[in-house]
Amino acid sequence: MSTSGFSGLFLLRDRRIREVAYQVVCIAAVVAIGWYLFQNAAANLARQDIATGFDYLSREAGFIISETPIDYQPSDSYGRALLVGLLNTLTVALLAIVLGTVVGTLVGIARLSKNPLLSRLMLAYVEALRNVPLLLYLFLWYSAIIFTLPPVKQAIALLPGVFVSNSGLVVPAIVWHSGFWTVIAAIAAGVVAAFAWRTVATRRRIATGKAVPGWPVSLTLLVLPFVIxxxxxxxxxxxxxxxxxxxxxxxxxHLKPEFVALLLGLTLSASATVAEIVRSGILAIGKGQREAAQALGLSSGRTMRLVILPQALRVIVPPLTNIYVTTFKNSSLAIAIGYPDLVMVSNTIMNQTGQAMEPIALFMLVYLGLSLATSLLMNWYNARVALQGR
Structure with a gap:
């Protein structure tokens, strides 16, 4: 046997090298199969004189999009139309994640209330939302907005400057004349500075055992860049x-009925599952922690905020990742009620261009990228929480 062959067999005895080698072989096989299928599909499309490639992205779109977070005209390109659809998807999904987390946390805590009426009401809330398909709720909310609410001229004032009617929700808006991105950068800098100070203060308090100003300094650092x-x-x-x-x-x-119905459906669906995750995380903490906090004189609210929830995060964060990824994917149901998300815009492009593979591949890559980015961010936060726990 040659020296090179002997060296190869010797390396394969190492478990880590074998694992890497198996993964490389699997990836190569998947890439080869994918390339073969792509070439086969391209050849079949060419025989039928169907255009392929991404040159269509630079052509004029020629269709209207009802909700556009950025400037868009029918004379713009297909690529810009896809960007509008992507931004619409991100907007509704991120809002649903934030609102669903807040509502779900409150519902999960209320599920453990000693008040039997409140606890059972929250149980009914969770069970009703978790056991009915989201698509049916989207139809329900959309129909309720369209057929139940009054017309625009009889709009209901929920709050000063907030009106709801069968044409959607109207809220106060900020009209920027200059400095929008400067303000965004200042807010981002404030968030980073406040987060950094909280981390430093926590480590110093643990190392020295002395109280370190936390929230006052963090709030100052959060607001100061914006004021400057x-x-x-x-x-x-x-x-x-x-x-x-x-x-x-x-x-x-003006938030149109499609957006309001989709946001409401995604938020309530996510909040029901988040509530059960929060409840299970709180129950995973031993009763001794609560009793020790009460012995120190902490109120029930401070005990939950300072003792129970920080420890429960180690149990709560991992399943939250799945909920956030699912919310991004569930936003594709927007096509059922006519909200112009990425899937709906891509579907319009496919109908106009006759090209299906490329738009489908693009929005599949987008959803894959969003899922991976969410997983990476939540895994990083989970590792940080676990490190603090130890």
Missing amino acids: AIAVFDIRFEFDWPELGRFRLTGGA
């Missing part, structure tokens, strides 16, 4: 308040 940006840079904006006229609403930001 307002004082130094040319930042101009104004609030646009909705006004109910005789026949219509003017001003403000």
Whole structure:
């Protein structure tokens, strides 16, 4: 046997090298199969004179999108239309994740209430939302908005400047004249600075055992960059308040029924599962922790916020990752009620261009990227929480 062959067999005896080698072989096999299928599909499409490739992205779209977070006209390209669809998907999914987490946490804590009426009401809330398909709820919320709420000229004022009708929700809006991205950068800098200070303060408190100013300094660091940006840079904006006229609403930001129904459905669906995750995480903490906190004189609210929930995060965070990924994927159900998300825009492009493989591949890659990014972020946070726990 040659020396190189002997060296190869010797390396394969190492378990770690074998694991890497098996993964490389599997990846190569998947890539080869995928390439073969792609070439076969491209050849079949070419025989039928069907265009392939991504050149269509630069062509004029020629269709209207009802909700556009950025400037878009029918004369813009297919690529910009896809960007609008992607931003719509991100907007509704991220809002649903934030609202679902907040509502689910409150519901999960209320499920453990000693008040039997509140506990059972929250149980009914969770069971009703978890045991009915999300698509049916989307139809329900959309129908409720369209057929139950009054017309625009009889819009209901929920709060000052907030109106709801069968045309959707109208809320106050901020109209930026200059300095929008400067303010965004200042807010991001404040969040980073406040987070960094909380980390330093926690480590110093653990190392020295002495109290370190936490929330006052964090709040100051959070607000200070925004105040400096307002004082130094040319930042101009104004609030646009909705006004109910005789026949219509003017001003403000108009959230259409499709967006409201989708956001409501995704939020409530996610909150029901988050509630059960939070409840199980709290129950995983021993009763001795609560008793020790009460012995120190902490109120029930401070005990939950300072003792129970921080320890429960080690149990709560891993399953939350799956909920967040599922919320991103469930947003694709928007096509059922006509909200112009990435899937709906891609479907319109497929109908116009006759090309199906490329748009499908693009939005599959987008959802894969969103899922992987969410998993990486949550895994990082989970490792940080676990490290603090130890």
